[in-house]
Amino acid sequence: MNSSLKKSLESAFKEVHLNFPEKDRLIINVKKDQAMSILKFLKEKGYEHLALVSCIDWIEEKEFELVYVLSSYLQNDSEYTEKEKANIILKTIVPRDNPRFFTTIPIFQNSEPYEREIHELYGIHFEGHPRQIPLFLERDYKIPPFRKDFDTRQYVKQVFDNIPSVEDRAGEK
Amino acid sequence: MRELELYFGPQHLGMVGNFSITLKVEGDRIVKATSNPGYLHRGFEKLMELRKWIQNFPMVCRINVVEPDSMEMVYSMAVEKLAGIEVPERAHYIRSIYLELARVGSHLFGLWAYANMLGFDTVAQWAMYHRDLILDLFEELTGGRVYHIYIWPGGVRRDFPEGFSDRIVNTLHSIGGCVPDYDAVFFNNRIFCQRAKGIGTVKREEAKEMGATGQVLRATGMKYDIRKVEPYAAYDKVPWEVPTREDGDAYSRIWVVRDEMIESVHMIFKLLDNMPEGETYNRVPNPFKWNIPKGEAYVRCESSRGELGLYLVSNGEDKPYRVHFRTPSYPHGLTVLEKALEDASIADVGNIMISLYVVAPEIDR
Numbered sequence: 001m002n003s004s005l006k007k008s009l010e011s012a013f014k015e016v017h018l019n020f021p022e023k024d025r026l027i028i029n030v031k032k033d034q035a036m037s038i039l040k041f042l043k044e045k046g047y048e049h050l051a052l053v054s055c056i057d058w059i060e061e062k063e064f065e066l067v068y069v070l071s072s073y074l075q076n077d078s079e080y081t082e083k084e085k086a087n088i089i090l091k092t093i094v095p096r097d098n099p100r101f102f103t104t105i106p107i108f109q110n111s112e113p114y115e116r117e118i119h120e121l122y123g124i125h126f127e128g129h130p131r132q133i134p135l136f137l138e139r140d141y142k143i144p145p146f147r148k149d150f151d152t153r154q155y156v157k158q159v160f161d162n163i164p165s166v167e168d169r170a171g172e173k
Numbered sequence: 174m175r176e177l178e179l180y181f182g183p184q185h186l187g188m189v190g191n192f193s194i195t196l197k198v199e200g201d202r203i204v205k206a207t208s209n210p211g212y213l214h215r216g217f218e219k220l221m222e223l224r225k226w227i228q229n230f231p232m233v234c235r236i237n238v239v240e241p242d243s244m245e246m247v248y249s250m251a252v253e254k255l256a257g258i259e260v261p262e263r264a265h266y267i268r269s270i271y272l273e274l275a276r277v278g279s280h281l282f283g284l285w286a287y288a289n290m291l292g293f294d295t296v297a298q299w300a301m302y303h304r305d306l307i308l309d310l311f312e313e314l315t316g317g318r319v320y321h322i323y324i325w326p327g328g329v330r331r332d333f334p335e336g337f338s339d340r341i342v343n344t345l346h347s348i349g350g351c352v353p354d355y356d357a358v359f360f361n362n363r364i365f366c367q368r369a370k371g372i373g374t375v376k377r378e379e380a381k382e383m384g385a386t387g388q389v390l391r392a393t394g395m396k397y398d399i400r401k402v403e404p405y406a407a408y409d410k411v412p413w414e415v416p417t418r419e420d421g422d423a424y425s426r427i428w429v430v431r432d433e434m435i436e437s438v439h440m441i442f443k444l445l446d447n448m449p450e451g452e453t454y455n456r457v458p459n460p461f462k463w464n465i466p467k468g469e470a471y472v473r474c475e476s477s478r479g480e481l482g483l484y485l486v487s488n489g490e491d492k493p494y495r496v497h498f499r500t501p502s503y504p505h506g507l508t509v510l511e512k513a514l515e516d517a518s519i520a521d522v523g524n525i526m527i528s529l530y531v532v533a534p535e536i537d538r
Binding site: 021024025048049050051052054056057067069073074087089108109110112113114134135136137138145146152153 | 210211214216218219220223381382383384390395396397402403468471473480482484486494495497499503504507508537
């Protein structure tokens with residue numbers, strides 16, 4: 001899988017950084033505007049299973065890293081080849097001060113809830129997403145809660161310390 | 174006809190778990206369904222960033238209430254990969270046996286939910302009782318019935334106690350002896366057949382488009398199982414088959430579950446026969462002073478619901494930098510379910526949802 005895919009990726013796209021941390025893992029680092037065409041290219045090459053869309057907040061570098069994990073489906077367990085066993089991790093960088101990216105729903109239908117989740121928890125806007133409404137949360141937070149500058153402990157203190165305890169209320173009577 | 178909006182769950186007789194679906198109905202046909210998760214969102218992935226590597230185990234196993242064991246496994250696998258820890262051979266076998274026991278237990282629980290929802294109360298009680306027998310085994314091995322925290326980075330917490338293998342075999346034989354009863358009362362029952370055949374059909378191409386894994390995909394004839402694609406623990410040490418069906422409806426999915434339980438039991442017998450002697454645990458550094466080298470890992474294993482993945486990032490400190498679980502119910506509950514419910518009848522909502530094996534805590538995390 002490694003050499004043939006590497007060759008075709010390098011000939012089709014410029015400025016793509018590939019590295020192989022292990023035998024059946026491939027990490028591709030790409031620029032924001034190339035990500036969509038590479039995802040489409042990989043899908044056509046047979047990596048049609050989008051397992052996960054994730055996001056990392058690198059607060060010191062002032063950027064978000066979007067991570068797409070791809071692998072391929074196959075029908076028969078006797079035919080598993082090196083290509084099929086591979087996981088491809090595609091990564092792209094979105095600046096923290098302008099967190100915008102494009103939706104990948106036209107390529108992978110199941111990225112819809114993942115992008116909704118990332119929009120809610122990290123505040124990244126996905127252009128073209130049809131339903132960017134909250135998925136899990138009930139309240140509106142000033143800082144999206146999964147960002148590194150959202151302090152969970154301080155938030156809990158702020159919210160719950162203002163509610164009087166049962167003992168205090170008993171003393172009032 | 175007039176269109177109505179109907180709320181199905183979180184408090185509803187047909188709903189298992191804290192989940193809700195908003196249905197747009199015309200008469201009793203569903204025009205559009207919208208999944209509403211979030212009733213169990215505990216923010217575990219964020220909380221894990223504040224705790225040390227080992228301290229995360231109590232949260233990891235609570236992500237999926239029904240089957241906590243593959244969660245432990247996937248987290249241990251990721252930590253082992255990042256820290257470069259080897260696992261002894263015997264621990265690999267014990268992990269596989271333990272995970273297959275958990276799979277049987279989880280499928281019996283799923284069977285309870287499904288049979289109960291269709292009104293097969295007797296079968297539901299049997300399944301619950303048989304699951305309890307497996308929980309007894311877990312209690313003896315780990316001290317806990319539901320949450321075990323038995324798999325650790327570096328191996329398993331303790332070896333099998335004296336005579337434990339025989340007790341596994343005895344328990345599984347007594348459960349396996351009831352398979353003809355289950356078949357007669359439930360799986361070959363005409364009522365089950367009529368309720369489940371052709372219901373919630375997901376075609377193979379659609380399932381692949383929507384990122385389905387596990388029984389949902391195997392019920393469409395795809396032999397896609399992470400235990401075969403990317404063998405972990407001791408799954409490549411013994412021969413076994415991936416059961417599949419062709420039709421992709423609720424009936425096929427439940428039959429795949431049944432066949433998988435039987436296959437798991439046979440696998441446990443083979444693993445017990447081949448289990449080597451030796452250590453079960455490689456020591457790891459002091460957990461409170463344990464810094465894991467900078468890096469990232471994506472690991473995956475097959476839980477009883479499908480592909481369970483974990484994307485784990487370390488920045489070289491004593492706590493994880495980012496944890497993201499890829500749970501199988503996530504695409505099943507949010508993408509496949511909405512599609513499968515279209516044009517179904519209101520009476521089949523629970524039927525379709527449980528046959529897709531959706532577990533709400535796994536979606537919310």
